[in-house]
Amino acid sequence: MTEHEMNEHETQQIREMLQQALPAVDTELRRDLWPAVLRKLDQRPAPAPWYRAPGFSVPRFSVPWYDWALIGLTASVFVFFPHLILVCAYHL
Amino acid sequence: MDTLQRFALGEVDAFEELVRQFQSDVYGWTVRIVRDPGIAEDLTSETFWRIYRARQQFRPDGNFGAWARRIATNLALDHLRRKRPEQGFEIEPAAAPEPDRLVQRETQEKIRQAFYRLPAKLQLAATLALVEEKPYAEIADALGTSVGAVKTRVFRAVRILRKQLDHLGLTPEGAMRARK
Numbered sequence: 654m655t656e657h658e659m660n661e662h663e664t665q666q667i668r669e670m671l672q673q674a675l676p677a678v679d680t681e682l683r684r685d686l687w688p689a690v691l692r693k694l695d696q697r698p699a700p701a702p703w704y705r706a707p708g709f710s711v712p713r714f715s716v717p718w719y720d721w722a723l724i725g726l727t728a729s730v731f732v733f734f735p736h737l738i739l740v741c742a743y744h745l
Numbered sequence: 746m747d748t749l750q751r752f753a754l755g756e757v758d759a760f761e762e763l764v765r766q767f768q769s770d771v772y773g774w775t776v777r778i779v780r781d782p783g784i785a786e787d788l789t790s791e792t793f794w795r796i797y798r799a800r801q802q803f804r805p806d807g808n809f810g811a812w813a814r815r816i817a818t819n820l821a822l823d824h825l826r827r828k829r830p831e832q833g834f835e836i837e838p839a840a841a842p843e844p845d846r847l848v849q850r851e852t853q854e855k856i857r858q859a860f861y862r863l864p865a866k867l868q869l870a871a872t873l874a875l876v877e878e879k880p881y882a883e884i885a886d887a888l889g890t891s892v893g894a895v896k897t898r899v900f901r902a903v904r905i906l907r908k909q910l911d912h913l914g915l916t917p918e919g920a921m922r923a924r925k
Contacts, residue, residue, distance in 0.1 A: 660900070664899070664903050668875040670910075671856065671875050674857050674860070675857065676780070678776050678780050679782065680777060682768060682772040682786075682789075684786075685768070686768045686786060686793070687768070690764055690790045690793045690797075693791070693793075693794040694757075694797060697794065
């Protein structure tokens with residue numbers, strides 16, 4: 654018996670054991686599930702997008718004052734010492 | 746405009762039509778996996794709730810039945826992961842069993858215990874392929890994986906079961922003898 658045949662044989666034996674051991678289930682649906690689905694829809698409506706959640710407001714884009722100060726300082730340094738632009742560009 | 750297009754736009758009437766059309770298929774598939782009618786009904790209604798919630802992801806030219814079955818399979822898999830092995834089925838005897846039948850019952854209980862101890866993914870594949878004898882392609886489609894992956898899971902499930910049953914002193918030959 655080849656390995657493949659042995660595997661097939663083993664699978665077949667396990668299949669028979671499982672079919673004996675596990676009770677057969679009735680796959681027929683006995684009632685209409687639409688009322689249950691509708692109840693779920695009423696109880697658990699689809700979540701609103703995060704930006705529409707109650708109490709949540711979209712944060713406005715803002716830059717703190719110290720960042721503005723740093724930008725101003727850097728710009729003025731580059732105005733008075735333009736060769737530093739090349740130095741910065743080299744190091745960045 | 747057809748039902749699927751109206752459903753994708755969020756019309757509840759169209760969704761109701763789809764639920765009534767596909768609920769038997771989804772339930773039949775789910776109950777084969779979880780093997781409990783009550784749980785299968787809950788999971789089926791949960792499946793349709795999730796379908797409605799995800800309706801914007803559905804393409805109206807797609808296969809609604811296959812999509813529903815895939816969601817149902819994932820929910821059933823989550824259920825198997827949550828379920829503890831000792832929550833398996835108990836089959837109560839109608840009367841005091843004879844000694845041979847007692848041995849047979851014990852054997853079958855051990856097989857069930859070994860089966861419910863399998864990892865959920867392997868248990869699901871083994872249930873559908875071995876117990877329900879569903880085609881590998883159908884299982885692969887529901888799991889969103891390849892036929893090869895399903896075959897591997899079934900093979901691994903068989904190997905683990907064989908090992909566990911050997912450990913319990915229940916080789917397949919022994920179990921067959923106990924049944925006779």
